[in-house]
Amino acid sequence: MTQRSFHWQDLPAALGLLSRLPVPVDPARATARSAEATWAYPLAGAILGACTGTAALATQFIGLPPVAQALAALTASVILTGALHEDGLADSADGLWGGWTKDRRLEIMKDSRTGAYGVIAIALSLLWRAALLTTLFASTPQMALPICVALGALSRAGLPLLMGRMPQARQGGLSASVGRPKALPAVIGPMIGLAIALPLIGLIPCLAAAAILGLWAAIAMRKIGGQTGDILGASQQLTEIAALIALTASLL
Secondary structure, three states, X not given: OOOOOOOOXXXXXXXXXXXXXXXXXXXXXXXXXXXXXXXHHHHHHHHHHHHHHHHHHHHHHOOOOHHHHHHHHHHHHHHHHOOHHHHHHHHHHHHXXXXXXHHHHHHHHHOOOOOHHHHHHHHHHHXXXXXXXXXXXXXXXXXXXXXXXXXXXXXXXXXXXXXXXXOEOOOOOHHHXXXXXXXXXHHHHHHHHHHHHHHHHOHHHHHHHHHHHHHHHHHHHHHHOXXXXXXXXXXXXXXXXXXXXHHHXXXX
């Protein structure tokens, strides 16, 4: 029986995979549609962004400075996602730059221990995002919520595209368990992410995110021959940082 391209339960399934939010999910349906539900990843990202933006607004409301607002948003993000994407960034950094062969890189990425590359990658990611969000919240405090919503959607818009276009570098793991989406969800997902982000933060941050996504995909193909769950998680972090840099530069 051919599955429908879209189903209303795809959004709860996406939230259940990408976050720690206690959303009601039909496990059997979510498993059966895991690949086709990837179109909803940017929508899930927008919801998570709304939550992080609300955390920033709450600290703004009680009079805390922009740096505290940025830290509140990042803290909420880490709690809501269980540091899923940060973990992917750390494992990718350890594996891609800690091994000399494809098999060794994949072995390192699978290791639960975090090495020097991984620790430095997480630290730099948090520092970049904290510094840029602080600047944005200080210069445009009324944009705190729209910025977080846009970043949440845009940074996850590339996930279905990478999953649909890149081969899986290993048989096991999170990405392999989700599966490879068909062409329609892989294209609709990025379109939804752009439709959310473009009106809120403009074209330049979207182009910056797309450029970094393409570069990251090329690096992953060269080093391990495809994508894994860690590569996907790292792509979320890198595209968010790229969009933040471009947005900050365009506003200042």
